[in-house]
Amino acid sequence: MGKMMLLQYLSPVLALVCAPFLLGIINRTKAVFAGRKGQPLLQTYFDIAKLLRKGAVYSTTTSWLFRAGPIVSLAAVVVACFIIPIGKCGAPISFTGDIVLFMYLLGIARFFVVLAALDTGSPFEGMGASREVFFSVLAEPVFLLCILALAHTHDLRFFSILGGMSPYAIVPALLAGISLFVVMLAENARIPIDDPTTHLELTMIHEVMVLDHGGPDFALITYGSALKLWLFGLVVVRAILPFHPASMLLDCSITLCTMAVCAVIVGIVESVTARLRLLRVPQLLIGAAALAALALFAGEGGLFL
Amino acid sequence: MKNQLYFLIIIMVVSNFYLLSSSRLRALIRIAAVQGIFLGLFPFITQASHFSQHTLIIGIGAMALKGIAIPLLLFRALRGVEEYREEKPYIGYTMSICIGIVIVSCAFWVGSHIAASAFFPFPALISLAMSLAAVGFFLIVARKKALTQVIGYLVLENAIYCFGISLSVEQSLLVEMGVLLDLLVGVFIMGVVIYHINREFDSINTESLEELKE
Numbered sequence: 001m002g003k004m005m006l007l008q009y010l011s012p013v014l015a016l017v018c019a020p021f022l023l024g025i026i027n028r029t030k031a032v033f034a035g036r037k038g039q040p041l042l043q044t045y046f047d048i049a050k051l052l053r054k055g056a057v058y059s060t061t062t063s064w065l066f067r068a069g070p071i072v073s074l075a076a077v078v079v080a081c082f083i084i085p086i087g088k089c090g091a092p093i094s095f096t097g098d099i100v101l102f103m104y105l106l107g108i109a110r111f112f113v114v115l116a117a118l119d120t121g122s123p124f125e126g127m128g129a130s131r132e133v134f135f136s137v138l139a140e141p142v143f144l145l146c147i148l149a150l151a152h153t154h155d156l157r158f159f160s161i162l163g164g165m166s167p168y169a170i171v172p173a174l175l176a177g178i179s180l181f182v183v184m185l186a187e188n189a190r191i192p193i194d195d196p197t198t199h200l201e202l203t204m205i206h207e208v209m210v211l212d213h214g215g216p217d218f219a220l221i222t223y224g225s226a227l228k229l230w231l232f233g234l235v236v237v238r239a240i241l242p243f244h245p246a247s248m249l250l251d252c253s254i255t256l257c258t259m260a261v262c263a264v265i266v267g268i269v270e271s272v273t274a275r276l277r278l279l280r281v282p283q284l285l286i287g288a289a290a291l292a293a294l295a296l297f298a299g300e301g302g303l304f305l
Numbered sequence: 306m307k308n309q310l311y312f313l314i315i316i317m318v319v320s321n322f323y324l325l326s327s328s329r330l331r332a333l334i335r336i337a338a339v340q341g342i343f344l345g346l347f348p349f350i351t352q353a354s355h356f357s358q359h360t361l362i363i364g365i366g367a368m369a370l371k372g373i374a375i376p377l378l379l380f381r382a383l384r385g386v387e388e389y390r391e392e393k394p395y396i397g398y399t400m401s402i403c404i405g406i407v408i409v410s411c412a413f414w415v416g417s418h419i420a421a422s423a424f425f426p427f428p429a430l431i432s433l434a435m436s437l438a439a440v441g442f443f444l445i446v447a448r449k450k451a452l453t454q455v456i457g458y459l460v461l462e463n464a465i466y467c468f469g470i471s472l473s474v475e476q477s478l479l480v481e482m483g484v485l486l487d488l489l490v491g492v493f494i495m496g497v498v499i500y501h502i503n504r505e506f507d508s509i510n511t512e513s514l515e516e517l518k519e
Binding site: 171175282283286287289290291293294297298 | 311312315318319322326398399402403405406409410413
């Protein structure tokens with residue numbers, strides 16, 4: 001029993017330690033595609049460490065909201081890390097309906113980043129906030145739809161959906177997986193929805209909101225977005241993974257390797273596609289919703305087949 | 306066997322969504338071709354228990370015609386036309402996908418109420434036929450370019466084909482071939498019509514046909 005309890009904490013600990021590494025893999029893949037040598041795999045850790053050592057400058061027009069934004073949003077995402085299980089090991093927080101808690105935690109995180117952005121009074125940040133909120137309005141239902149499609153024979157908790165004893169039938173898993181992948185790209189502001197490396201404020205979505213944050217605040221935000229990428233990656237990987245070995249540690253390590261592959265795929269997608277026009281983004285997300293709806297019909301014991 | 310059938314059905318439905326969301330005319334033709342080829346695979350699965358030359362001809366015939374001949378004809382029809390995309394359809398692409406979701410849900414909901422019987426061994430195929438027919442009609446109504454409307458007609462014909470193979474009764478080869486021939490002739494004529502519309506109005510918008518005068 002004690003060992004089980006300890007294993008439950010494996011998922012959050014791994015997330016907190018390894019999350020920035022995923023960004024390293026994505027950046028390395030993009031560098032290889034562009035024929036560059038690329039930054040070190042651990043660059044995100046160095047960045048965070050450097051930012052934490054810096055001081056911060058606060059504009060006199062901002063209020064406490066601006067300072068609370070990064071802290072609250074990181075705290076919410078860290079709590080979310082305790083909900084998503086990694087394979088069969090389980091997660092410390094697990095109850096029927098924890099999916100809703102997860103969605104709301106991410107919602108709180110986004111809400112506070114948006115509030116902090118609006119608090120600066122900069123028109124660019126307001127614009128970014130409006131876009132971020134608009135796209136997440138479309139992405140959230142798609143995520144829930146995918147989870148429902150995966151969950152229809154289980155109860156509504158992450159452990160029974162993602163830590164399942166048997167893998168999903170290939171067709172619905174693939175449909176939901178593709179759909180979740182698009183949601184992951186949208187929620188984490190990656191190409192083709194948003195370009196994390198762009199330098200033009202007018203085209204930014206997520207990056208423009210955090211322009212005024214510096215030093216430790218920006219470190220918290222960078223770390224928070226790395227954690228969010230990790231969480232979504234975990235959901236995508238567990239949905240698609242076609243076999244779940246009985247051994248817990250084997251299961252866990254296979255999941256981790258697939259996460260790395262998932263990061264490489266994100267890197268490839270970012271290298272071969274251009275950012276979509278803002279007007280086309282809703283179309284992509286609605287397309288993802290269509291796939292998710294299809295996954296809902298197509299499963300074994302699915303609604304209509 | 307049932308799994309393979311479901312797999313094909315899902316591919317067809319996904320291609321439906323692609324047809325509804327794409328504005329590029331060449332991509333539309335390509336997707337219609339892919340749909341035709343996968344449609345030709347259906348008889349091999351549904352008629353597997355009483356496989357005959359007949360099945361082979363229906364399957365291969367559909368693949369050759371819908372997957373190769375007709376797309377080539379359409380590409381040929383597009384050759385002289387300097388148009389690559391449907392710019393302003395009557396109903397936008399995002400809305401089209403939403404309507405597509407409703408169409409597919411309704412079709413599969415109705416299909417799930419049809420009990421499998423000796424006559425209808427695969428009710429899911431009937432759902433697919435209904436969704437194909439509705440998407441075909443929708444494309445004809447919601448798009449302006451003549452070529453997209455021809456694609457809608459093709460999808461509609463796919464629905465009829467699909468409905469035909471969902472029945473367990475042996476269809477007459479003559480009827481099937483007749484339908485395929487009709488289709489070929491239809492698309493042939495439409496190709497000529499597209500050419501003439503383009504020569505007359507410098508575009509293949511069917512809107513301009515509304516202003517015809519004597």
